[in-house]
Amino acid sequence: MKRGIKSKADKILVPLAYLILALGGFVMLYPFIFSFMGSLLTKAEYLKISVLPVPGGLSVSRFANLLKFFQGKNVWTSIGMTLLRTLFYAFVNIFFGVLGGYIFAKIHFRGRKAVFFYFLMSMMMPGVVTLLPSYIMFVRWPLFGGNDIFGQGGSGMIGHWFILLFPGWFGAYHFFLVRQSIFDIGGEIGESAEIDGAGNLRTVFTIYFPLLRPVVAVMLIGLIIGHWNDYLFPMTFMRATDYPQIIPIGYTVFNIIAAAKGPTNSIPDYPAIFGICFTAMLPPIIVFLCLQKQFITGLTMGSVKG
Amino acid sequence: MASAVKIRSLNRHKVRFAWGWLIPMLIYYTIIAVLPIAFAVILSFTKWNGVRFDQIKWVGFANYANMFKDKELSGMFANTFLMGGLIMFFTVILSFFVALLMMLPIKLKGFFRTVWYIPCVVSTAVVSELVFTFINPSDGVINTILVGMGKAPVMWTLRPGWLKFWIIFISVWKGMGGTIILFLAGMSAVPQELYEAGYVDGVNKWQKLIHITLPCLRQMLAFIIITSSMGVLSIFEPVQLIARDQPSAMVIMYGIYNEAFVNFNVGMGSAMSVFVLALVIAVTLLNFKVTRIRI
Numbered sequence: 001m002k003r004g005i006k007s008k009a010d011k012i013l014v015p016l017a018y019l020i021l022a023l024g025g026f027v028m029l030y031p032f033i034f035s036f037m038g039s040l041l042t043k044a045e046y047l048k049i050s051v052l053p054v055p056g057g058l059s060v061s062r063f064a065n066l067l068k069f070f071q072g073k074n075v076w077t078s079i080g081m082t083l084l085r086t087l088f089y090a091f092v093n094i095f096f097g098v099l100g101g102y103i104f105a106k107i108h109f110r111g112r113k114a115v116f117f118y119f120l121m122s123m124m125m126p127g128v129v130t131l132l133p134s135y136i137m138f139v140r141w142p143l144f145g146g147n148d149i150f151g152q153g154g155s156g157m158i159g160h161w162f163i164l165l166f167p168g169w170f171g172a173y174h175f176f177l178v179r180q181s182i183f184d185i186g187g188e189i190g191e192s193a194e195i196d197g198a199g200n201l202r203t204v205f206t207i208y209f210p211l212l213r214p215v216v217a218v219m220l221i222g223l224i225i226g227h228w229n230d231y232l233f234p235m236t237f238m239r240a241t242d243y244p245q246i247i248p249i250g251y252t253v254f255n256i257i258a259a260a261k262g263p264t265n266s267i268p269d270y271p272a273i274f275g276i277c278f279t280a281m282l283p284p285i286i287v288f289l290c291l292q293k294q295f296i297t298g299l300t301m302g303s304v305k306g
Numbered sequence: 307m308a309s310a311v312k313i314r315s316l317n318r319h320k321v322r323f324a325w326g327w328l329i330p331m332l333i334y335y336t337i338i339a340v341l342p343i344a345f346a347v348i349l350s351f352t353k354w355n356g357v358r359f360d361q362i363k364w365v366g367f368a369n370y371a372n373m374f375k376d377k378e379l380s381g382m383f384a385n386t387f388l389m390g391g392l393i394m395f396f397t398v399i400l401s402f403f404v405a406l407l408m409m410l411p412i413k414l415k416g417f418f419r420t421v422w423y424i425p426c427v428v429s430t431a432v433v434s435e436l437v438f439t440f441i442n443p444s445d446g447v448i449n450t451i452l453v454g455m456g457k458a459p460v461m462w463t464l465r466p467g468w469l470k471f472w473i474i475f476i477s478v479w480k481g482m483g484g485t486i487i488l489f490l491a492g493m494s495a496v497p498q499e500l501y502e503a504g505y506v507d508g509v510n511k512w513q514k515l516i517h518i519t520l521p522c523l524r525q526m527l528a529f530i531i532i533t534s535s536m537g538v539l540s541i542f543e544p545v546q547l548i549a550r551d552q553p554s555a556m557v558i559m560y561g562i563y564n565e566a567f568v569n570f571n572v573g574m575g576s577a578m579s580v581f582v583l584a585l586v587i588a589v590t591l592l593n594f595k596v597t598r599i600r601i
Contacts, residue, residue, distance in 0.1 A: 028483075031436050130563050130588055133342030136576075229431070277432050300487065
């Protein structure tokens with residue numbers, strides 16, 4: 001829409017746009033600005049808090065609240081588990097995602113449509129549908145966590161570390177993204193290698209994989225952010241557990257906040273809570289700021305063709 | 307001749323490769339994703355506390371009947387649809403206008419896009435907790451300020467209207483970034499020739515918007531509405547962390563959670579899940595119609 005000459009309407013609209021985008025942008029960033037500034041306050045200053053808190057002075061000790069997150073109980077093991085889990089899921093999801101996408105894009109066999117449709121069915125299932133059914137299956141899983149062969153007697157996979165790595169090895173959405181990218185690459189790239197007798201797996205991972213880097217980045221980002229923020233899954237599946245130290249960080253942060261709140265009826269240490277929240281929100285924002293382009297590709301990739 | 311044979315054997319080899327991987331994947335997927343839903347359908351006709359199989363009692367359609375008779379449960383559906391509808395309405399309208407502003411010849415477009423998108427990447431739960439500390443009636447930030455100014459505190463979380471307002475506010479705040487980017491993608495994909503033709507015909511900005519941009523965005527709009535309707539059906543964190551146990555803002559997801567994990571009424575929880583499943587299937591079929599997902 002670069003036309004060089006600005007129309008009359010633009011003369012009014014452009015300044016208005018700046019104003020609205022800047023004001024709205026401030027609203028978008030407000031919780032981050034507020035929780036950062038709020039964490040610098042002392043407990044006494046909090047009682048005179050304003051919409052935009054300004055600390056009464058600046059000293060190194062005032063930044064201590066920002067580090068409270070890392071002093072929480074089990075925080076390091078929890079972060080470690082979250083990273084391990086992300087790494088594991090990144091590996092299996094990318095492996096199966098690229099493999100499945102290749103199979104559905106490049107290999108023709110009877111029943112392909114039916115199988116693809118069967119996988120896609122689950123793609124659109126929101127958590128509201130699957131939460132309870134999968135809980136029941138995992139809690140009554142036979143011969144696991146004290147259960148007998150009929151799934152009775154114990155608590156199955158609930159609360160066991162295994163549940164953190166067992167479901168969700170691949171998603172139909174990834175097949176769909178990879179398949180689309182292979183169509184977009186087009187051509188007969190793999191063919192010559194196949195004639196040369198390279199195995200199928202080798203064709204996929206040495207020839208296609210490097211070309212699929214953008215879509216792999218999209219998958220990776222989704223997994224990193226999703227696992228860091230994951231709250232409902234650990235809350236449901238790890239609530240009662242013998243391994244409280246490995247509850248993923250998305251839920252552990254609430255245990256840390258609860259500790260800062262102290263017992264009911266006492267006045268919570270609000271500046272500490274702001275600091276914990278701010279630090280917990282920071283990692284996904286940093287990942288996003290570093291990899292913006294891939295985020296936007298990822299968002300538009302799965303949508304309609306413009 | 308020889309090469310044709312080779313290609314055919316190569317193809318057979320590939321098909322074997324495909325099934326060799328697909329069969330274990332299908333088994334895993336069936337167990338993890340499909341079987342639980344089948345169980346839920348069966349359990350929705352029973353009364354069960356979720357522990358011993360010999361205590362499962364067959365009750366026919368009683369759960370489904372109660373779901374609409376029980377005031378609290380039908381209220382959850384009403385709340386979900388009301389708040390979900392409002393969330394979608396405000397997210398779509400506001401995002402559309404912001405995207406339009408970003409399409410104007412402004413500098414810092416990338417910067418604004420980044421800023422508006424940041425809420426999308428942070429944890430809904432942490433943001434909800436933060437908002438709760440803000441509006442907490444006893445010692446939250448807003449009331450501390452109000453009291454400091456000598457005004458009466460507002461019972462934000464105890465008034466049904468305010469409670470709904472804050473839940474809708476957080477969800478719109480969090481959902482706009484992604485929707486803006488989708489609208490921007492749709493707007494940039496409008497063929498330039500259409501605008502040029504309009505320019506030649508001397509249309510003004512308003513006419514351009516109504517007659518060129520909007521019709522071209524129809525498909526994208528359908529996609530946005532369908533995907534966000536899936537999202538609002540499972541809204542949970544803001545309700546759990548802000549509304550706590552107040553019936554005035556209870557939603558389906560919270561109801562399922564409560565029935566299953568607090569009241570140990572797995573039958574009713576399953577019936578609610580299955581009812582939402584039926585809704586979701588309808589929306590999904592619609593989704594296949596409008597998106598790029600072609601089989």
